Amino acid sequence: MVRQPELYRTHRALDALGVPPGTEVVLSGWVQRRRDLGSIIFIDLRDRSGIIQLVFDPARGTPPEVMAEAERLRSEYVINAAGPVERRAEHTVNPRLETGTIEVLVRRLETLNAAKHPPFYIEDDIDVDEAVRLRHRYLDLRRPQMQRMLMLRHQVTRALREFLDARGFVEVETPILTRSTPEGARDYLVPSRLQPGEFYALPQSPQLFKQLLMVAGLERYYQLARCFRDEDLRADRQPEFTQLDIEQSFLSLAEFQSMMEQMMQHVFRTVLGVEIPVPFQRLPYQEAMERYGSDKPDLRFEMPLSDLADIVRDAPFRVFQDAIAQGGVVKALVAPGCAGWSRKQTDELVQFVGTFGMKGLAPIAVAGEEFRSPIAKFFSPEQLSAIAGRAGAGDGDLILIGAGPRATVLQAMGALRSKLGHDLGLIDPDAFRFLWVTDFPLLSYDEEEGRWVAEHHPFTMPRWEDIDKLESDPGAVRAQAYDMVLNGFELGGGSMRIYRRELQERMFQALGFTPEEAHRQFGFLLEAFEYGTPPHGGIAFGIDRLVMIMGKGKSLRDCIAFPKTSSGTDLMTMAPSEVSPEQLEVLHLSVKGPAAKPHGTAAAAPRG
Incomplete structure (x- = not known):
């Protein structure tokens, strides 16, 4: 029979450490494990803060009906338990638990919900196929290791916001539905019902909008932006990801880099208690490649x-x-x-x-x-x-x-x-070695396309002394671009931006755009540059990657609540999936290719 709970939590597991012995508490959580010694039952109760031992002992006051209920408990049952906190005898202290010096003698018990036997144990360092974990991600996220990673992510984003807010940056949301532009990875496209045959694109980055916010006079902007790229995946890539997007006006490159170093120093000190020395080492791109064979060398x-x-x-x-x-x-x-x-x-x-x-x-x-x-x-x-x-x-x-x-x-x-x-x-697995890689080539030649392409993006400012080579020797032009590297990963990439229309048009011309193509794709930006655009620049940091490094995760999937597989599939919801013919008709679309499965049918097996 379903009934309203009678007990309501007063403390989390870890909070019980701070209460005087004999204080009655109400704890709520999941049964981690049950040990039945006949006359006494021990339950390890798990909540977000940790694990605590519950004791059911008739000789110490546990009522018979509570003992009977405890005998029915199994792993992952959700319960309320009430009773006094007691100190454990010295020989029963569990040093592996943070709460191992105390226990709760249960006098009242409510089973809030039963649970099926889970497909894997809810504990750290389990040997289970990742596809099974992702299929049951809501269970995988119960593991203490995953809970710690999500809490770390929360603490990192909070510290980033604290730093930027204190320095006059304003958080602004930019559009998710925007237009497709060239010079990047493949876009995820969204068909428009109201404009048949036309498509929105999900943003690969808020690049153009944040530059327009500088034109608008905001001067300092940031956003924890959701971004999307339809590209082949690796352990440190996901089709949708979160980046800390930053743009500022009227700061020199050196001043901006110094501010970003201080930001990382603040985050590591606040979240991990680790002191990061500044300034970071600087290494020109060409020297990094010749010396380490990489533009993101691990300097540990x-x-x-x-x-x-x-x-x-x-x-x-x-x-x-x-x-x-x-x-x-x-x-x-x-x-x-x-x-x-x-x-x-x-x-x-x-x-x-x-x-x-x-x-x-x-x-x-x-x-x-x-x-x-x-x-x-x-x-x-x-x-x-x-x-x-x-x-x-x-x-x-x-x-x-x-x-x-x-x-x-x-x-x-x-x-x-x-x-x-x-x-x-x-x-050294505990070391954090930061590095700025600078002076990237502005352009590189694409043999397949037979033209020059932007090494970062088309809005990157050339080094001032190299601008005159843009037409005569484009391969020799260096960019005012910079990557922040940490332990062999590119943590963030940015640049000072082109902010004058005539230079932006020269850049488009170097990339093989006709004036008509440039206007069709970026006319709104070129027009905006005619209304008094300040010098500006910025950077974008991969939040998922930063948390992965700080938390010593093995892949981005370790620090994202609901990630995709290497094939871009969500094994829990089985996205992507087919849609009905009626939905396609409304969007004026039809599907070409292999015959689709009937709408609503599930795939035969997870695509991992």
Whole structure:
């Protein structure tokens, strides 16, 4: 029989630690586990704050009817329990529980709701397929680890708002239904019922709107913005995500970067109690690529790449000679203490770099004054010593050399550096190393499209000294763009913006837009620039990624309440799904392709 509860919670589990012994409390939550010792029953009660032990003991005053009700309890039943808080005897203290020094002797009990046996245990570090967890996400979110991650996310966003509010930033919501624009990832499109054949796009970013807010004189804006990108997914990508979007006027690049450093310092101090040193290191894009093979290097360990072209140029080793002659590079890194690795171990590294398109990897083991390598015969003792010296290799180290096209080698060796850093235990898991990567190329040439494309986006301001090269040498133009990198992840990216119409039109022309195309796509922005636009710039930080790093999650799915799989599917609601013919007809749409399943039918199996 359904009836109104008679008990109402007075304390959460963790709150009971602060009440005097003998104080009666009412606790509410889920049964974590039940232990029946015959005459005594123990229940671990879980709520959002933690777990506390309930004791049902007739010898200590638990009524018979309460004992009978306790015997019917099972895992995940929802209950109210009332009774006095008591100190545990010293030999019964549970150091694994935050509340392990106390227990509640239950005198009254209400079962609010029964529960089916869950498909997995509601506890941390469970070995269960992620697809099962996502299918039953509402149960997965009961686990303390997931609760902590969502609380961390709340604390992070609160700290960010505190910092920005204190500095005069105004939170403004920008449209979710907007227009599709080129020069980005694929848009998610939304058909318009009232304008047949026309579509809205879900925003990949509020970029244009936040610039227009600067035109409007708001001067300092921020937003925790929901954004959408129809792109292939990885562990650190989701089709919908949250970013902290910031834009400001009348600040120099250096002043703005300093403010963002202080913001991160505030967040880490407030949320984790960790002090982040400022200013952050700055590294130009080209130097980051040459030194680490990545524009988001993990600086928790060093292991730089070394350029060997000048040393090996004249050696009779064809692989290196061909790479240099064709405009490529010869790069080395050092695996410390790995000179004794077997052929099988080095072959596994060759296979690894091969996935990035690099054709081989030459190992040289350093053993005192000797160099052991299949390619040692091609080099003089002086050249081998020079290679070791340039790479920074010492006795017992293994030098790994890659050669080929610059982009391929840098990507492969950068990935190898990251792999070795993890595999060799060179990374302090508790460290947070911030970095600004600066001076990105403004444009890059897309061979498939046969035109220049924006490296960041078309509204990025060129370096002032490079503007005159925009038409004559676009590949040499550097951008006033900057990425904030943390522990090998791009945490946020931003730039100072173009704010004069004539320069924005030159940028569109460099990207291959005709004046008519530029006006059709961005006429509203170009017109706005004619009404007194201030110098401005901004940045966007990935909130999901920031929380993942701070909470030491393994993927973004660990810090999003209801994430998608790597194929973009919500396994809990089974979205995306078909819609009815009537819905399509109202939108003046029809579906081409494989025959659709009848409306309302479920997929045969989860798409993971």
